[in-house]
Amino acid sequence: MPAISKIRFTNVVYEDGNKRYNDEMFQFDGHNGAILLENGGGKTVFIQTAIQAVLPHSDLAGRKMKDTLSLENGPAHLAIEWILNERPRRYVVTCVSLFLTATGLDSYRYVYDYPALDADAIDQIPFVKPSGGKLRSADKGEIYDYYQSMTAKRMNAKMPSSIKEYKQLLEKDYHIIATEWERIAKINGSEGGVESFFDDCKTTSQLFDRLLIPTVEDAMSGYEQGEFAEIFESHRDSFKKYKELREKIEENQKILSELDHYVHVFADLDAKQQEYAASQAEAKAYWFLSNEQKEEESLKLAEHRQQMTACEQKLLLLIQKRDALNIAKQKQEQSTLKTKLNLVEEDVERIEVQVQTTKQLYYSLRLAAYKQQWQQAEERMNYLKHELEQFGSSKEEDELQALWSGNGGQIKSLFTSMELAWQTEEERLKQEETSYQHTLDLEHTVLKELAGPLENLNTQLIEHKSIIDAREKDRENLRKQVLANPAVESMEGSLRDWIQRDQKLDDSNVRLLQRNKDLAAEKEANSRAFDLVSDRLKMAYTDRANAETDLDVFKKAHHTLLSELAAYRSSWGRLTFVYDKQSSIEEQFRDDIEKRRQEREDDLLKERLAFRYIDDYKNQMTFFADVYVAGLQEKWKNQFSLLESGIHYLQGQGLHHLVKIHPLWSITLITTEEEVSLLANKLRQVSEDMQFPIQVISSQEASRLANMDMPMAANEKAWIEPQHWRDNVDGALFEDWKQTIYRKGLEVQSKRLAKEQDIQMTLDLQTTFLRFIALYPLEVVQEYERQVAQKRDEVRSLESQQEQYKKSVKEAELSIEQHSK
Structure with a gap:
């Protein structure tokens, strides 16, 4: 049985919550250990809890597990790490999470074997979760999600569906025997159980x-x-038959000698198997190590990507801040410019006032100058009139009259311009008068409008005086009604008591009002928080559904791909995760495609050769090797007195057997002795289109060859002709040969077409596989699983917050209702 390395208890609560193991780890590392506890300290509880990791739901000393532990506030998690192998170190962890259901005690069971320094070892199992800066025990939903994710992610992580299956798995795969632990439970059933067990x-x-x-x-x-x-x-009597047994012993010793030989052979076999097992274990360790390093590198890559994303976000934030700073500077500059503009406008107004004042002064001075000139002109005119009266009409008088007329025109022009200026000034003054009159009318209108409210105020003053008199009378009546002895007591004396009582009531009322305001504010805050959490929860539900949808889409695509791979190659039917053999699958596809393409090329060559024969010889009645020359022979037949092929000559002479003696009859043309050179010249002219060398001989040479008994160059075997050159001498065999190569061509063509379909199917499957790998890299799949787990945790957290805020709002409403009563 494997040795115990570690024991971990989480949220193990007993004795009505007075004693507990929050999250404790006990280190044994395969050594014997002792746990010292005082009387009543929970030794039996410790043993019974530890036994659950091998025998779930087992009783101890007549106590049921659901009565021993307090499971109402959450599940209890317990795990034992066992040492399977020393070198290299390999562990297996057995976990049981106990919880209560409507029907009683239930549990989740989880088994996972792993090498040393594994990222999912016993101390990395998320039995506890961070919450509000503290750690809390994981609920059954969270630990179930973890167990399920591990079984999906790791092929050696298992989650048996029943306790029987769980015990069989431990006993079969890891040699953790349930009956041995039943003995341990029996020994620890009471105090001093070991002694009573051996009594x-x-x-x-x-x-x-x-x-x-x-x-x-x-x-x-x-x-x-x-x-x-x-x-x-029943076998007791047989021990007495010693003599018979000795004979059997001698016989068995002979058998034993033979068995020794078999033992040595099987010992060698066992040694080889052990070496193989050691090599297999080492390879498996390297495989696990490579997977771990791959996962670590993937995590580092994800971290770097997250850091890159954070840096990009910081860069965007800095850009926004820079833009905001530029905007602030521009606004500041705009404000400065506005201030300067206001100052400039004030300067403009001031200068305009100065210009207006200067213009008025200028025109006033001009007017004074004109008046002075007018006065001087009048004086001169009077003087001239006086002179005229004294001197009478003369030449000088005419000159003076002309001067008078000129001065009169100048004076008229001057007075006309002054009249226009005065008319303009008069118009301006009239406009100002109209403006002042309009302002005066507005003031009169406002005064009339205020006269009405003043009259109303006087009326209200009279009404208030009458109300005061009525209240004085009511006060006197109230004093008579309130005071027991109005003649002796006074309202002022009793007023102090009333004021104190009223003050107390007011203080109490103020406190209640303030408390109601605080509760209303708290309720409002909780309501807003509840609405915010509800909105976030809706988004979280959507995000979780999207994440689960992405993962489901991947799983469906993965299952479809596995089915197609299994249909293509039966050995791939055992695959559960295509990424485990991604490189070998890609290499296999390349090899299969290359192999099938080579086979297709071979079939295509055979097909081309077969159909070439068909195309070349299908129209020939008598076989001739060179099809082109055979056609020329038909054309040239009328140009020669004798022109026939060697095969036709043999057929005509009935000498089919001579084809074996002279092998070149299939490329031989026969003519007369005189026409040999002519035929040879004509063939040289078309030699570039010939397929085979052609032998031209005379009829006498043909007869000599036909009468030869020995083949040409018999010693050297100089000529090796194709087999069908010999067989096709006979016309019937030639027709059979054409039918045979036609059937062979069809067979090769069918084989080639089938091979092309195989190639296309393999290419399609390879494309599907590569598209799947490109669409779902391993990092993306792991990210899908991580997002699903993260979104589920987020939904559970938000649901808890929503329930808490809802409860707080109801409590605040209840308190406000009680205070209102």
Whole structure:
């Protein structure tokens, strides 16, 4: 049985919550250990809890597990790490998460074997979760999601569906025997259980009869209680037959010598198998190590990508800040420019006032100058009139009259311009008068409008005075009604008590109002938080559904791809995850395509050769090797007195057998002695289109060759002709040969077409596989699984927050309702 390395208890609560293991790890590392606890400290609870990792739901000392632990507030998680192998170190962890259901105690069971320094070892199992800066125990949904994700991610992680399957898995794969732990449970069933267990085994026979033999019987399949003793009794007489046994022993010794030989052979075999197992274990360790390093590198890559994303976000934020700073600077500059513009406008207004004042002063001075000139002109005119009266009419008088007329025109022009200026000034003054009159009318209108409210105020003043008088009368009546003895007591004396009482009531009311305001504010805040969490929860539901949809789409595509791969190659039917053999699958596709393409090329060559024969010789009645020359022979037949092929000559002479003596009859043309050179010249002219060398001989040479008994160049075997050159001498065999090569061509063509379909199917499957790998890289699949787990955790957290805010709002409403009463 494997040795215990570590034991971990999480949220193990007992004795009504007074004692607990929050998240404790016990280190043994395969050594013997002792746990010292005071009386009542929970030794039996510790043993019973640890036994659950091998025997889930087992009782101890008559106590059921659901009565021993407090599971109402969450599941209890317990795990044991076992050492499977020392070199290299390999572990297996057995986990059981106990929880209560409507029908009683239930549990999740989880088994995972792994090498040293594994990222999912016992201390990395998420039995606890961070929450609000603290750690809490994982609920059954969270730990179930983790177990399921591990079984999907790791092929050596298992989650048995029943306790029976769980025990069989431990016993079959890891040699953790359930009956041995049942003995441990029996020994620890009470205080001093070890001594009581051996009380009935004080002698050797009692030890054999009451302990060892029942233990052996339990370990032997098919045995019932006491059957071993019965067998021992039934064979008791046979021990007395010593002599017979000696003969059998001698015979068995001979057999034993033969068995020794077999033992040595099988010992060598076992040594080789052990070497193979060691090599296999080492290769498996390297495989796990490479997978771990791959996962670590993938995580580092994901971290780098996250850091790159964060840097990009920071860069965007800095760009936004820079733009905001530029905008602020531009706004500041705009404000400065506006201030300067206001100052400039004020300067413009001031200068315009100065210009207006200067213009008025200028025109006033001009007017004064004109008036002075007018006065001087009048004085001069009077003077001239006086002179005229004294001197009468003369030449000088005419000159003076002309001067007078000129001065009169100038004066008229001057007075006309002054009249226009005065008319303009008069118009401006009239406009100002109109403006002042309009302002005066507005003031009169406002005064009239205020006269009405003033009259109303006077009316209200009279009404208020009458109300005061009525209240004085009511006060006197109230004093008479309130005071027991109005003649002695006064309202002022009792007023202090009333004021104190009223003050207390007001203070209490103020406190209640303030409390209601605080509760209303708290309710409002919780309501806003509830709405915010609800919105976030809706988004989280959507995100979780999207993440799960992406993962489901991947799983469907993955299942479809596995089915297609299994249909293509039966050995791939055992694949559960295509990424485990991605490189070998790609290499296999390349090899298969290359191999099938080479086979297709070979078939295509055979097909081309067969159909070439068909195309060349299908129209020939008598075989001639060179098709082109055969056609020329038909054309030239009338140009020669004799022109026939060698095969036709043999057929005509009935000498078919001579084709073996002279092998070139299939490329031989026969003519007369005089026309040999002419035929040879004509053939040289078309030699570039010939397929084979052509032998031209005379009829006399043909007859000589036909009468030869020995083949040409018999010693050297100089000529090796194709087989069909010999066989096609006979016309019937030639027709059969054409039919045969036609059928062969069709067969090769069918084979080639089937090969092309195989190539296309392989190419399609390879394209599908590569498209799947490109669409779903391993990092993307792992990201899908991580996002699904993250979104589920986020949804659970938001649901918890939503429930908490909802509860707070209801409590606040209840408190406000009570205060209102």
